[in-house]
Amino acid sequence: MKKLFVVLLCVLALGGVLWAQGSAETAKYPDRGIEFVIPGSAGGGSDILGRTITDIIQRYKLVDQTITVVNKGGGASAVSHGYVNAKSDVDYYLLTCNSANQLSMHVNKSMSPKGPFTPIANMALDDILLVSRAGGKFPDWASVEKAIKANPSSLTVGLADDLDAMALALLEEKTGTKFNPSAYFASSGEVATALLGGHMDLAILNPVECVGLVEGGRLIAIGSFAPKAMAAPFEKTPTFTALGHPEVVMQMSRSVIGPAGMSREAQLFWSDVLQKVSETEEWKVGYIQKNVLEGQYLNADDFTKFYAESEKMLLDFAKKLGIL
Amino acid sequence: MNNWELLMQGFSVAFTFNNAMAAFIGALLGIVVGAMPGIGAAAGVSMLLPMTFKMNPTAGIIMLAGIYYGNMYGGAYSATLLNIPGDTPAVVTALDGYQLTLKGKAGKSLATGNYASFIGGSIGIIFLTIFGPLLAEIGLKFGPAEVAALIFLALTSIGWLLGDDPVKGLVAACLGILLSTIGIDGASGGARYNFGSLNLIGGITFVPLVIGMFGFSQVLEMISESKEFKVEGVKKLSIRESMLTWGEFKEIFWPSVRSGVLGNFIGFLPGAGATTGSFLAYILEKRIGKKRHALGTGEITGVAVSESANNAAAVGSFAPLLSLGIPGSSTSAVLLGGLMMWGLRPGPLLFESNPDFVWGLISSMYFGNVLCLVAGMAVLPFLVTFLKISKRVMVPIIMVICLVGSYAVGNSIFDMGVMVVAGVVAFYLKKQAFPSSPVLLAFVLAPRLEVSMRQALSISQGSLWVFFEKPISAVILVCTFALLLFPVIQKLIAFTKARKNS
Numbered sequence: 001m002k003k004l005f006v007v008l009l010c011v012l013a014l015g016g017v018l019w020a021q022g023s024a025e026t027a028k029y030p031d032r033g034i035e036f037v038i039p040g041s042a043g044g045g046s047d048i049l050g051r052t053i054t055d056i057i058q059r060y061k062l063v064d065q066t067i068t069v070v071n072k073g074g075g076a077s078a079v080s081h082g083y084v085n086a087k088s089d090v091d092y093y094l095l096t097c098n099s100a101n102q103l104s105m106h107v108n109k110s111m112s113p114k115g116p117f118t119p120i121a122n123m124a125l126d127d128i129l130l131v132s133r134a135g136g137k138f139p140d141w142a143s144v145e146k147a148i149k150a151n152p153s154s155l156t157v158g159l160a161d162d163l164d165a166m167a168l169a170l171l172e173e174k175t176g177t178k179f180n181p182s183a184y185f186a187s188s189g190e191v192a193t194a195l196l197g198g199h200m201d202l203a204i205l206n207p208v209e210c211v212g213l214v215e216g217g218r219l220i221a222i223g224s225f226a227p228k229a230m231a232a233p234f235e236k237t238p239t240f241t242a243l244g245h246p247e248v249v250m251q252m253s254r255s256v257i258g259p260a261g262m263s264r265e266a267q268l269f270w271s272d273v274l275q276k277v278s279e280t281e282e283w284k285v286g287y288i289q290k291n292v293l294e295g296q297y298l299n300a301d302d303f304t305k306f307y308a309e310s311e312k313m314l315l316d317f318a319k320k321l322g323i324l
Numbered sequence: 325m326n327n328w329e330l331l332m333q334g335f336s337v338a339f340t341f342n343n344a345m346a347a348f349i350g351a352l353l354g355i356v357v358g359a360m361p362g363i364g365a366a367a368g369v370s371m372l373l374p375m376t377f378k379m380n381p382t383a384g385i386i387m388l389a390g391i392y393y394g395n396m397y398g399g400a401y402s403a404t405l406l407n408i409p410g411d412t413p414a415v416v417t418a419l420d421g422y423q424l425t426l427k428g429k430a431g432k433s434l435a436t437g438n439y440a441s442f443i444g445g446s447i448g449i450i451f452l453t454i455f456g457p458l459l460a461e462i463g464l465k466f467g468p469a470e471v472a473a474l475i476f477l478a479l480t481s482i483g484w485l486l487g488d489d490p491v492k493g494l495v496a497a498c499l500g501i502l503l504s505t506i507g508i509d510g511a512s513g514g515a516r517y518n519f520g521s522l523n524l525i526g527g528i529t530f531v532p533l534v535i536g537m538f539g540f541s542q543v544l545e546m547i548s549e550s551k552e553f554k555v556e557g558v559k560k561l562s563i564r565e566s567m568l569t570w571g572e573f574k575e576i577f578w579p580s581v582r583s584g585v586l587g588n589f590i591g592f593l594p595g596a597g598a599t600t601g602s603f604l605a606y607i608l609e610k611r612i613g614k615k616r617h618a619l620g621t622g623e624i625t626g627v628a629v630s631e632s633a634n635n636a637a638a639v640g641s642f643a644p645l646l647s648l649g650i651p652g653s654s655t656s657a658v659l660l661g662g663l664m665m666w667g668l669r670p671g672p673l674l675f676e677s678n679p680d681f682v683w684g685l686i687s688s689m690y691f692g693n694v695l696c697l698v699a700g701m702a703v704l705p706f707l708v709t710f711l712k713i714s715k716r717v718m719v720p721i722i723m724v725i726c727l728v729g730s731y732a733v734g735n736s737i738f739d740m741g742v743m744v745v746a747g748v749v750a751f752y753l754k755k756q757a758f759p760s761s762p763v764l765l766a767f768v769l770a771p772r773l774e775v776s777m778r779q780a781l782s783i784s785q786g787s788l789w790v791f792f793e794k795p796i797s798a799v800i801l802v803c804t805f806a807l808l809l810f811p812v813i814q815k816l817i818a819f820t821k822a823r824k825n826s
Contacts, residue, residue, distance in 0.1 A: 041657075047657065048661070048664065051658075051661035051664075052661075052664065055373070055661065058373075068367075069658075069661075071657070072526070078508045078514075078515075079508045079526065079527075082507065082508050082515065082522075082525035082526045083526040085525065086523050086525060086526055086738075087736075110508075153785070156783050180783075180785055181782075182779070182782045183782055184775065184778045184779045184782050185779060189650060193464065193648075194467050194468065196464050196648070197466070197467050198464075198465075198467075199467030199468060199469070199783060200783055212649045212669045212670065212671025212673070213648070213649070213671055213672065215669075215671065215672075215673060216672025216673045217672065218648075218671075218672050286664075290669070
């Protein structure tokens with residue numbers, strides 16, 4: 001009887017060990033915390049995107065593990081890319097991305113030697129604006145055009161990234177003007193601050209980065225690169241098409257990507273989570289509508305295709321304008 | 325309605341049971357998080373942000389704000405007791421705080437930190453109440469050129485300010501600048517001095533460096549000295565011993581007020597931060613204070629100016645956040661995310677569209693600051709008993725804190741290596757009487773100087789004149805050169821006088 005008891009105990013113990021092993025193997029991803037890396041300092045468009053997504057995930061408990069937002073601004077996203085490229089546990093990092101970061105990867109060669117980043121999901125399309133200070137010398141495009149044509153390079157335009165530079169180059173080429181571009185800002189939040197303080201004349205910003213200040217009557221959006229007229233509070237902002245420059249049209253995508261070599265499992269997991277995020281009320285009203293974006297969710301596979309196509313288009317465009 | 329009425333209305337919001345509890349919990353959590361090395365205010369606030377989503381926005385932000393300024397209190401504790409600054413501004417606190425601990429006056433140092441934090445915080449809150457939006461506007465006048473000049477002033481002061489030998493201080497500061505250039509340059513994105521290493525491309529992380537240079541080198545020192553690490557008079561320490569005498573209180577009062585005002589102003593500036601605030605306050609005290617010569621050898625005034633300035637700066641950064649939607653520090657950036665999540669949009673309209681929220685927050689700060697002071701004084705006896713632990717137990721504990729703390733920041737073994745190397749280097753630097761705080765301050769300030777300077781130069785199309793044609797930066801630069809040349813001129817005058825006499 002005693003022997004039998006011992007044998008039974010051994011079997012139970014062995015079974016327990018096997019069961020524990022089995023459950024360890026099938027432990028569901030993600031089994032620990034995730035870092036969400038923002039290629040921009042706090043307060044910029046990428047920062048707001050990353051924090052909104054994180055907040056919605058946590059509010060609806062879409063993921064069991066904690067997500068920590070990490071700002072790695074500077075070097076037109078090269079700092080954040082370098083940070084992520086140095087990590088070996090690639091399934092535990094996410095990055096926000098936009099057309100500007102996509103372009104910077106090539107300008108700064110900040111891609112990992114392991115290969116390109118892993119596209120996860122596209123979230124929205126964003127517009128681009130030329131903005132000036134309220135109560136200043138430039139209430140509209142006509143006054144800017146007059147001043148800059150009379151005196152080339154006399155107006156300073158604040159830029160935060162290579163896409164801003166591309167937008168400005170496009171505007172210069174199609175309108176026959178020449179501005180003094182001022183780069184080296186870690187985020188558009190810093191550009192807006194410098195514009196408010198009168199340290200520069202104009203700035204290229206996304207709606208999300210200036211909507212509060214435009215509503216509050218501190219900044220004026222004097223022209224948009226959008227294909228069609230924009231919603232409030234930018235309803236008074238003319239498109240450059242309406243101003244007689246139909247070729248000055250540009251939009252950018254806002255998306256989420258993972259490090260090079262991220263597993264298929266992780267890629268699909270986050271693609272699903274982000275779909276759920278894009279269907280919440282907080283996302284549709286609190287982020288998209290409030291920040292005057294255009295919601296456009298694409299899952300991992302559709303976005304991978306879109307990512308490759310848009311990258312090719314961006315690079316061709318950049319080469320034509322002499323950015324790359 | 326004027327600000328006064330609005331504030332009173334705000335008090336009626338803040339003193340509801342829920343909001344008062346939120347302020348209390350926030351302040352307490354803040355102190356605990358602040359005292360832990362490696363977890364700064366930004367990390368603390370972002371970890372606790374999800375907790376607040378179930379509350380209403382006012383209670384939520386009141387709690388988060390409590391965590392933020394409570395943190396500034398707590399940062400001083402580990403700086404004083406272990407010489408490991410809990411967060412960056414506390415690097416300056418550690419200068420005098422740890423010296424006081426060695427003299428057996430840890431209790432006094434902690435109490436001073438609490439009082440000064442309270443004074444600085446109060447000054448910040450009062451200024452925020454009266455001039456908040458106005459000061460945010462003045463802050464806007466500080467563009468890239470002005471911020472560059474301000475940081476240049478701080479950076480040039482490091483060498484002569486810290487340690488006994490200006491030359492050694494300068495060498496240490498240069499080491500800090502050198503280390504800060506590793507990785508991708510913050511302005512244009514080119515990789516520097518990474519020698520092909522993927523780990524170095526993101527630069528050296530600050531937290532492992534601090535923990536190594538302060539904490540780990542401390543451990544090495546404790547081990548290398550054969551005598552028992554003893555702090556005099558520890559057994560007698562009690563809360564009564566820690567209380568400041570009236571004379572001591574008078575001694576720290578005016579310096580705290582001065583640096584509170586200065587720190588608060590730095591807090592309003594975009595991109596300057598609490599560390600710059602603490603450090604500039606220390607420079608000011610070293611120039612004009614009564615005890616300027618003894619500063620750095622363990623003076624309660626040194627602890628007071630640093631703590632007062634960083635609390636005032638923390639509160640100050642709320643002004644640009646609320647009135648313009650511009651975060652002045654990484655912590656207020658997390659708060660900005662929270663505000664947007666609650667459907668509030670910080671910007672020029674917030675004061676008008678959500679007065680209950682804004683004034684509820686501001687008045688809760690008065691209340692929270694008092695709570696922090698009470699809580700800070702209440703934990704004093706427990707903190708002081710910490711010093712009674714013998715070296716044999718202490719060394720392994722600090723070692724574990726160092727290793728875990730440096731790993732936890734980025735979950736990276738490489739960071740642990742950085743920590744150990746930094747510790748060994750700092751240990752030998754100390755043996756040769758090179759001070760280690762200039763290394764850290766230069767490491768923090770140099771990248772900011774570089775980025776601001778390059779921004780300014782890109783606006784001016786490469787002309788250096790931009791730093792002199794703007795009145796604010798011109799004045800700051802003139803002050804800098806005056807400060808630099810002052811000792812030389814002083815010596816020159818003394819020299820000519822001596823020659824005339826002989």
